[in-house]
Amino acid sequence: MKPLHLIAFLLFAQGVSAQSALHHAGNMQVHNGGPNRGLGLHTNFINNAVFDQSEGLVGFYGNTTIEVSGNTPAHLWDTEIMILDRVFLQNTLHVKNNVNFVDGNFLSPKDNQAVFLNFMDQGFFTGENDQSKVTGFAAINNRSFFSFPVGDNALLRPLTFESEGATPLAICAYFDENPATPSFLPQSLDTDRKVRDIGTISEREFWIFQSDVPAKVTISWNVGSGLALIPNATAESVIVVGWLKSSKQWVVLGNTAFSGDINQGFVTSDTFLPSDYAAITFGTIPLPTDTFAVNNPTLGNYFLSPNGDGVNDFLMIDNMDESPNNSLRIFNRFGQKVFEKINYTNEFRGDSNTGSLIMSQDIGLPEGVYYYLVTLDDLNLQYTGYLFLDR
Template identity: 45%
Template sequence: MKYIFILISLLIGLVTHAQTALYNSGNIRIHNQGQLGFHTDLINDAAFDENVGLAGFYGTALLNVSGAFAPTFFDVEIVNDLGVFLQTGVNSGNNTNFILGDFLTPKDQSGSYFNFLQNAFYTGESDLSKVDGYAAVTQQQNVTFPIGDTQQLRPLILNSSGVNPLAKCAYFYENPGSPSSLEVTFSPAIRARDLGAVSATEFWRLEGSVPSTISISWNERSAIASLTDDVATIMVVGWSKASRQWTPLGGTVAVGDLSTGFVASESFVPDDYEALTFGTMDVPADFLTLENYLVTANGDGINDVLIIPELLELSPNNHLKIYNRFGSLVFEQQNYTDQFNGFANVDNFVIDRQQGLPADVYFYIVTMDDLDLDFQGFLYLTR
């Protein structure tokens, strides 16, 4: 039997709270295939972790989750345009479906967060639905944090050398030199000598004890043109706890243009740094610009696959990688000819290989081994 609990009228008034709320003292459980819909606040003062159904957060008023214990749900979804504020954390053991509204956490403390447990994943993240504050993973090695601010999804991609006991991340669309959400400051003017400039527009905070690389992306709101007119100089920089200044974190040469692109770091320990953002350094450009391509994967026989004539003509020995606009690898092929038809061929935290990639702008990087050259460009995918 399917158990369905809709908490529309189940309201318990508390003398010490200004609004009604559901108070859990240990008598609630979501059974197999059950559904529990929250239309009011949750005050969780007991273990609430033996759930195997769906917990949904609905309505048009801001909801709050508080209490002494972080609830652990199996499946989670959110359809609330004002969001759900997590004064205490929430754990997800399986799928989190972002539909509408944000999970909000205090940005001045990382102790409350939306936590994806070992086998958890998510779907539907967008500018309209994400984690505005701290998202975390437990016992996972590689993750794309579905984080951002009130306006935009601004994920950070974490690839670790081992499984993270716990890693968490938040995004700040604020000047790191005078952030409105924090009492600490990370002045862009205080930087290592070999750095040219540091972003005063946005930053990320990442916690984790395992050596890792990260990838972060920029868009027009990032104001990269205020830092440099040469994409090849863009790199990841971190505010070092040891030296109390911005230092370069190296990595790959940035991909994209001044309005859209991404860059990856070299390996570092996140806990050694207070904040992460974009900086510039005078480095040689390793990439040359190739053509931009259009793929219309609709089966009409015209531009259904990506064909790069130069590969066959100049370098049959090559290596092609395609990334989405956030820097997540979606396709990789050694000795590429014409294999990309709008579908991913890699598995990661959020990519489903069975579904075609969404229409969007993608970046490609081609290594021509015969010429010892690297090229990059844009790929426009439509359906």
Template identity: 40%
Template sequence: MKSIISILALLLSLGLQAQTALYNSGNIRIHDEGQIGFHTDLINNASFDQNLGLAGFYGSSMISVSGAFMPVFYDTEIANDNGVMLNTGMSVSSNTNFVAGNFMTPRAQRDIYFNFLQDAFYVGEADLSKVDGYVTINNEQNFIFPVGDAQQLRSLTLNSSATNTFAKCAYYLENATNPATFPESFDPTKKPRTMGDISQVEFWHLEGSVSSSIQISWNARSNMAALTEDVTKIIPVGWSIGGRSWVNLGAASLVGDLTQGFLISDNFVPDNYAVITFASEATAKELLTLDNYLVTPNGDGVNDALYIEELELSDDDIITIYNRNGQKVYQESNYTNGFTGYSNLNNIVIDRAAGLPNGVYFYIIEMKDLKLNYQGYLYLEH
């Protein structure tokens, strides 16, 4: 029969009925198939790492784990609706059983975490039982981090190209561009022009030195409709630490609708990014803010041709240029920066070889595949 030790019974046997915590100074060990149930706080001020059997956290009042040493358990489980607050880290070498309640870590102290040692695993994770804070892994190539906030499980799946000696993850129900508890904010304007809105609801902090892809999901609380009307435009993005800007991490696959779904990213190195969240690809209308242009074909390498970057977004475009009298002087399908101040038409009384005269010209652009039309003017000066 398994030996079952209740902390309350242990305290009574030691004559410490008035004590509100169990202080470990080096005289506790869980033997093979043994069980110990914590119903009170644990203050661990000595090595507590030669354990086998099960360490459970039970009751209806929040339990705190603190002290100078990180306890290392073999199997552990939580069945406490008010959770277990880790004020020092905790390691597990075998199984963690999530029954009820959260293991919680202070996000402001990222060196405190729930640590899965090599080959450790877990069962039972759910909205009501997970890690509300930081989770770490050791010597694993692939892992699903059972992280979330107080209300929801918001797992992140890490699939790496090699073994991660150490990796860390936490979920934040906060606006990444102006977070409440994360120590840095991330400017939403620092992004490529092909990126649309960035989530103001949630983000993940992921650390790892191995090239990896991730899988993250969204649900109704994620409010994807605020980012885009087209689910296929959802992308994973990260704040580049070196580049000091948002980067599209690439969506290798995507499943779902605006209410719920998930995506898998392209490979990237997590340590290169401070936070990860969702954004949208910019729509053609968001991207296409065509300007008025200057063309100075004098051979100095600046504005020698009419260059309209936005046309690269279209695979079926036509540009037509008119002089101020309404005469068509240039037309090209699938434009490739061909206008250098010369007409390519024969229907006007102008010496094509001499070039068009200086002055104001008007352009019309049709992007048939995007169902968009634009017009503006350019100034030509030889």
């Protein structure tokens, strides 16, 4: 057998021709020995026989696209990519040990989930970055935790999963496009087809993640994700949503953890069965259905201390004048109505004006928790909450 450095040189010489390729039909081995411990590919690789390397490096180098094809998937020990263009996988490539991302992307067909760069049982990767990653499908074997180094042509957009047990096979790819108009899927994942628990669905990006073991996923967003363009969206409102294959609609996959702000952050889903879903992406929880609640986010519970110090002396509900035809009713903890006012304008100061519990204006209602009901007839809205009366 020729020394490995000579083999690499001959392959480089072949690579100057656009039609050249290394055809493997059997009996080729790469051994781990000495400084030149591998095979450097500068041309296409056509594998038509068992190529199962238990040691050594098979690297992809050069200035133009290298295609990996053939009728038999190759099994490599170590591989690395240092290429100005990409390595196009037309056949699955299995890696047993390390994938070293230096420069250039591994690309597999995005319309074929059966072809991928596969990190086998102990496989791992190093050096992933915006310029070097997987821009098609990546896969793993027998793992319960993994972060897929996937992305688009310009950015690394990883997906991390944690499953309830080791999954024999899990695959993942990232798509920087609107799921409603996908280029590589046979159907539209219409962002208007969603359960009512979802407000807005991202039309910028999505992931495909398939596994037969229940898992949580973590995905991240950046400025390009466009979540800041969603009205009233916050980091807390971001959820993971998935296109459920059985009902053909987007459903909530949850938000068990999040970090960041609306321009950059990450979110972790609840546990779900990935293979039940065609895609996952970002969604938001619905906004309130009325502008009054949006403009008055503190509408809820109140504190009242009518002691004449000018602080919290009366119950003031902001912007009640938006609905001049309104009413306020207040009840004690026994459900007895103690105050009622049509067209309320901040009159309640802890005194009763109705029912059998009208107290002396000098004493007022006793200290405690009360329940209120606000009706805005002009806006056809109604709100309830509590107030604490302090004496």
